Amino acid sequence: MNEFMEQKVALTWQQPKRSYDVVIVGGGGHGLATAYYLATRHGITNVAVLERKYIGGGNSGRNTTIIRSNYGIPEAVRFYQHSVELYAQLEAETDRWIMHKQKGLLWMAHTEAGLRAERARAAVNTAFGAKTEFVTPQQVKEIAPQIDLTGGGEWPVLGASYHHEGATARHDRVVWAYAEGAMQRGVHVHQRIAVTGLLKDGDKVTGVQTDAGPIAAKVVVSAVGGHVTTLGAMAGLRLPIRTHPLQAYVTNHYAHNFDTIAASTALLFYISQTARGEMLIGAEIDRQPSYSYRSGHHLLQSCSHRAITLFPFLRDLRVLRQWTGVCDMSPDYSPIMGKTGVDGFYITTGWGTWGFKAIPAGGEQMAALIATGATPELIAPFALDRFAKDRTLADRGSAGTH
Amino acid sequence: MSLQINCPNCGSRPVEEFLYGEIPVVPDSITDPDARDLDRAFMRSNTEGPQTERWFHLFGCRRWLTLRRDTRTDEIIADM
Numbered sequence: 090m091n092e093f094m095e096q097k098v099a100l101t102w103q104q105p106k107r108s109y110d111v112v113i114v115g116g117g118g119h120g121l122a123t124a125y126y127l128a129t130r131h132g133i134t135n136v137a138v139l140e141r142k143y144i145g146g147g148n149s150g151r152n153t154t155i156i157r158s159n160y161g162i163p164e165a166v167r168f169y170q171h172s173v174e175l176y177a178q179l180e181a182e183t184d185r186w187i188m189h190k191q192k193g194l195l196w197m198a199h200t201e202a203g204l205r206a207e208r209a210r211a212a213v214n215t216a217f218g219a220k221t222e223f224v225t226p227q228q229v230k231e232i233a234p235q236i237d238l239t240g241g242g243e244w245p246v247l248g249a250s251y252h253h254e255g256a257t258a259r260h261d262r263v264v265w266a267y268a269e270g271a272m273q274r275g276v277h278v279h280q281r282i283a284v285t286g287l288l289k290d291g292d293k294v295t296g297v298q299t300d301a302g303p304i305a306a307k308v309v310v311s312a313v314g315g316h317v318t319t320l321g322a323m324a325g326l327r328l329p330i331r332t333h334p335l336q337a338y339v340t341n342h343y344a345h346n347f348d349t350i351a352a353s354t355a356l357l358f359y360i361s362q363t364a365r366g367e368m369l370i371g372a373e374i375d376r377q378p379s380y381s382y383r384s385g386h387h388l389l390q391s392c393s394h395r396a397i398t399l400f401p402f403l404r405d406l407r408v409l410r411q412w413t414g415v416c417d418m419s420p421d422y423s424p425i426m427g428k429t430g431v432d433g434f435y436i437t438t439g440w441g442t443w444g445f446k447a448i449p450a451g452g453e454q455m456a457a458l459i460a461t462g463a464t465p466e467l468i469a470p471f472a473l474d475r476f477a478k479d480r481t482l483a484d485r486g487s488a489g490t491h
Numbered sequence: 492m493s494l495q496i497n498c499p500n501c502g503s504r505p506v507e508e509f510l511y512g513e514i515p516v517v518p519d520s521i522t523d524p525d526a527r528d529l530d531r532a533f534m535r536s537n538t539e540g541p542q543t544e545r546w547f548h549l550f551g552c553r554r555w556l557t558l559r560r561d562t563r564t565d566e567i568i569a570d571m
Binding site for chain 2: 316318319327328329330331332376377378379380381383385386387391420476477
């Protein structure tokens with residue numbers, strides 16, 4: 090670790106204790122935010138976060154850092170809107186610069202059906218507290234002057250929903266802000282400790298088995314990304330999760346401002362500009378389930394083709410980096426949070442391609458659940474038992490990746 | 492290079508030409524008929540390792556094939 094890192098990241102290393110009140114498996118945004126809110130909101134600091142690699146090295150470091158709440162169903166709009174608001178005040182709360190920037194987000198409609206969908210989105214957003222309005226092609230051009238409204242003659246922009254509070258933040262700074270805030274209050278964050286099994290007393294989960302020995306816990310929380318099926322199976326659970334890779338990439342520096350976030354669900358891409366000036370482009374998930382981090386040329390080719398249809402200036406840029414994350418896709422494209430039916434084992438998963446924006450609210454609500462033992466009203470609809478109860482929260486159209 | 496799938500009719504072709512087809516497996520340990528229905532509808536084995544799967548050659552011969560793939564590495568272990 091160099092001098093810069095020592096100054097900037099006040100992470101400390103401790104020996105793992107043999108028991109904690111709460112053990113959180115997975116040192117990504119959701120796990121660390123849960124620990125942070127346990128410490129700050131509920132005074133519960135006898136907490137360990139176990140990360141098998143390094144914090145923020147999984148999907149928290151492999152997303153496209155978009156923060157938004159323009160979802161299509163009331164439960165989701167409420168939840169993500171709360172997250173958007175927590176993000177907006179996170180710098181003040183943690184005294185850490187997460188490079189949060191409100192940019193607005195355009196979601197294009199290219200067909201009559203698309204127009205209906207975006208009008209409906211604006212209406213349901215407005216009704217449940219998110220600031221989204223329907224805008225005309227002329228307004229789209231004012232917000233994103235680089236756009237070709239004819240869509241190369243094939244994908245004309247007929248209108249869009251404009252989500253005012255769409256924002257981005259620096260992914261690893263978010264992770265570090267939560268990690269530091271939690272550790273300052275006494276939470277242990279253990280890196281390079283892999284969970285290999287669960288300790289059980291009958292059906293009850295009483296701790297975790299790790300490659301550094303057993304650790305007892307009153308509550309075990311799975312905040313795992315990508316490998317939740319394996320961890321769930323250790324608790325005796327079958328989960329409605331399929332793990333798919335999602336790829337994204339950045340171009341070299343674009344010498345002009347691109348002030349907004351633009352997305353087209355019909356063309357299956359979204360684009361924003363990073364603080365370094367690179368154009369960040371993301372696309373749809375790979376169709377086959379996989380745990381592989383392998384990126385492919387096919388995605389670059391097909392996604393660039395679609396992105397250039399709306400934004401011809403991208404033609405002149407070059408691809409710099411490409412990466413892949415593995416996304417836990419739920420059947421209804423909504424997250425799964427809360428109790429599992431197994432005593433002492435809570436879960437936060439199903440974060441598919443929408444996990445980064447939900448880090449603050451997901452962590453805060455999971456912390457409230459752990460502290461009180463009662464599921465908060467905001468996340469009650471997202472419980473695992475919704476599938477058995479036929480209360481699924483179908484919102485595929487808002488994932489932006491399908 | 493992206494994943495290549497060996498089609499018995501068309502030879503080695505890129506994965507983008509194919510549709511993935513899952514073989515749903517409800518564990519024998521689930522015996523209650525309602526629980527089996529629930530599992531069949533929503534739950535996934537989501538295997539981390541080698542699994543047998545079906546692929547449909549959508550932009551090719553439009554026939555199904557079977558193969559074994561390791562989901563950790565995307566390596567195709569065996570054509571079947």
